[in-house]
Amino acid sequence: MRYAMVIDTLKxxxxxxxxxxxxxxxxxxxxxxxDWITExxxxxxxxxxLELKSERCNHCDNAPCVRCCxxxxxxxxxxxxxxxxxxxxIGCGACIExxxxxxxxxxxxxxxxxxxxxxxxxxxxxxxxxxxxxPTKCMYFGDLDNPNSxxxxxxxxxxxKTLAPEAGTDPHVFYLT
Amino acid sequence: MQEELFTSGRHIPHIDxxxxxxxxxxxxxxxxxxxxxxxxxxxxLFYILGKDKExxxxxxxxxxxxxIALSLGLLALVYxxxxxxxxxxxxxxxxxxxxxxWGAWVLLIVTPLSFLWTFSYYREIYPRLEQKLxxxxxxxxxxxxxxxxxxxxxxxxxxxxxxxLVLGIYTGILLxxxxxxxxxxxxxxxxxxxxxxxxxxxxxIILLSKNKKEKHMFGKIDxxxxxxxxxxxxxxxxxxxxxxxxxxxxxxLLVGGEFTLIFFGFVVIxxxxxxxxxxxxxxxxxxxxxxxxxxxxxxxxxIFRFVMVEAGQLTRFLY
Numbered sequence: 016m017r018y019a020m021v022i023d024t025l026k027x028x029x030x031x032x033x034x035x036x037x038x039x040x041x042x043x044x045x046x047x048x049x050d051w052i053t054e055x056x057x058x059x060x061x062x063x064x065l066e067l068k069s070e071r072c073n074h075c076d077n078a079p080c081v082r083c084c085x086x087x088x089x090x091x092x093x094x095x096x097x098x099x100x101x102x103x104x105i106g107c108g109a110c111i112e113x114x115x116x117x118x119x120x121x122x123x124x125x126x127x128x129x130x131x132x133x134x135x136x137x138x139x140x141x142x143x144x145x146x147x148x149x150p151t152k153c154m155y156f157g158d159l160d161n162p163n164s165x166x167x168x169x170x171x172x173x174x175x176k177t178l179a180p181e182a183g184t185d186p187h188v189f190y191l192t
Numbered sequence: 193m194q195e196e197l198f199t200s201g202r203h204i205p206h207i208d209x210x211x212x213x214x215x216x217x218x219x220x221x222x223x224x225x226x227x228x229x230x231x232x233x234x235x236x237l238f239y240i241l242g243k244d245k246e247x248x249x250x251x252x253x254x255x256x257x258x259x260i261a262l263s264l265g266l267l268a269l270v271y272x273x274x275x276x277x278x279x280x281x282x283x284x285x286x287x288x289x290x291x292x293x294w295g296a297w298v299l300l301i302v303t304p305l306s307f308l309w310t311f312s313y314y315r316e317i318y319p320r321l322e323q324k325l326x327x328x329x330x331x332x333x334x335x336x337x338x339x340x341x342x343x344x345x346x347x348x349x350x351x352x353x354x355x356x357l358v359l360g361i362y363t364g365i366l367l368x369x370x371x372x373x374x375x376x377x378x379x380x381x382x383x384x385x386x387x388x389x390x391x392x393x394x395x396x397i398i399l400l401s402k403n404k405k406e407k408h409m410f411g412k413i414d415x416x417x418x419x420x421x422x423x424x425x426x427x428x429x430x431x432x433x434x435x436x437x438x439x440x441x442x443x444x445l446l447v448g449g450e451f452t453l454i455f456f457g458f459v460v461i462x463x464x465x466x467x468x469x470x471x472x473x474x475x476x477x478x479x480x481x482x483x484x485x486x487x488x489x490x491x492x493x494x495i496f497r498f499v500m501v502e503a504g505q506l507t508r509f510l511y
Contacts, residue, residue: 029199029200031199031200034200046203046204046205047204047205048200048202048204051198051200051202052198052199052200053196053197053198053199053511054196054197054198054199055194055195055196056193056194056195056196057193057194057195058193059193067199079370079371079372082289082290082369083289083290083291083292083369083370084287084290085282085287085290085292085293085296086278086281086282086284086285086287086293087285087287088281101275102278102281103278103281103284104275104278104281105273105275105276105278105279105281105282106273106274106275106276106278107272107273107292108213108214108272108274109290109292109370111207111211111213112211112213112214112370112372112373112505113369113370113371113372114372115371115372115508115509115510116509116510117207117208117211117508117510117511120204120205120206120207121205121206121213121274124275125274125275125276126274126275126278178510179509179510181436181438181509182371182372182509183371184371
């Protein structure tokens with residue numbers, strides 16, 4: 016079992032529904048977010064290219080946040096999901112410094128918080144909140160170890176990229192281009 | 193051209209627009225930790241060499257500084273935690289991959305040792321303290337403890353040498369282990385912080401010493417350390433030059449950017465080159481007030497930590 020998220024940048028319209036769904040589902044404090052939308056414009060006028068992406072924790076295989084955590088609060092659970100145990104977190108900020116995606120933040124209550132791939136929903140057999148609300152259905156979620164899963168098939172048949180692969184973290188959120 | 197922006201209006205406190213997770217307490221701690229490591233290293237080294245009579249400041253008098261500095265440093269560290277009540281979780285596990293875990297455990301051993309070391313000398317340095325303080329009369333066992341540590345000083349010294357080296361290096365590795373901050377992600381940072389810590393330790397001994405021979409000796413030691421430190425800084429910058437795009441961008445903060453004046457002006461020139469020249473002049477035989485280079489080295493070391501912690505958090509991979 017290896018969970019992964021695949022996001023089709025050609026279908027994303029940047030509506031921020033995923034952001035709001037996450038904030039509501041996970042009770043994210045006001046002013047914070049576990050996922051966000053970026054708009055990248057590249058090229059020179061008149062040949063411009065626009066790309067919209069919904070970004071979040073990449074649940075890396077080689078997760079620097081887990082490596083540098085002094086208490087083991089940051090850990091990897093079955094399915095490759097990186098989680099934080101608030102009762103073990105001392106709020107030292109090392110994991111925040113270590114994340115090339117800046118996907119973590121200090122919760123106002125002191126511990127470090129971030130995307131969990133909606134682990135509590137997965138346990139009930141539901142999809143992550145962001146995936147389930149996407150109006151253009153540009154987000155896919157599933158098991159990468161299963162060659163017949165939707166995510167495996169998409170990565171087999173489409174061109175894709177990951178964010179900052181040069182950071183060597185082996186991220187597991189993929190962007191179809 | 194490439195322009196990237198958050199359309200969902202991400203503006204998380206302390207993360208956007210640039211990281212501000214580690215504040216002044218961390219920089220201060222890195223300085224105090226390095227200074228204590230340097231002082232304890234020299235104390236243990238000169239004790240093992242049997243030179244405690246010749247270099248009393250290094251072995252005895254200056255030993256009052258590390259317990260105070262480490263206590264302040266630890267307070268600063270805890271002050272910068274955001275989930276303070278759970279600090280004890282640090283000591284529920286040892287994580288070999290986490291430099292911070294190494295640091296936490298090393299500090300747990302070095303801090304009490306630093307107290308014991310200076311305690312074992314209190315009678316020699318402050319002969320009247322015993323009469324003044326009631327503690328020693330009330331708690332007779334303290335005299336036994338004193339006798340015990342005095343007898344076992346040599347073992348403490350042997351333990352302190354490797355531990356202080358780990359402490360000194362770890363202050364640098366703490367930063368360099370973060371691949372995500374290209375300015376920090378530089379293998380030379382560990383040795384650089386260690387040498388800088390030893391150099392500030394030597395400077396503190398010069399500052400506290402009243403013994404001409406001792407001042408002279410630590411002037412020599414400090415000069416060698418400064419030269420090594422300068423060479424390591426050259427290596428560090430060469431490493432950035434030969435690095436990837438993100439490292440080149442990170443280097444621009446130090447070379448031709450926001451931090452150039454403070455880094456080259458205050459750290460390299462005022463904190464290293466000028467004290468080195470002054471110490472050299474003194475070694476040749478001219479009279480230089482030894483306080484000046486020592487204070488400059490200490491100040492340079494402090495500013496160096498501030499520059500590295502602040503500038504490093506401005507560097508990132510994305511956005």
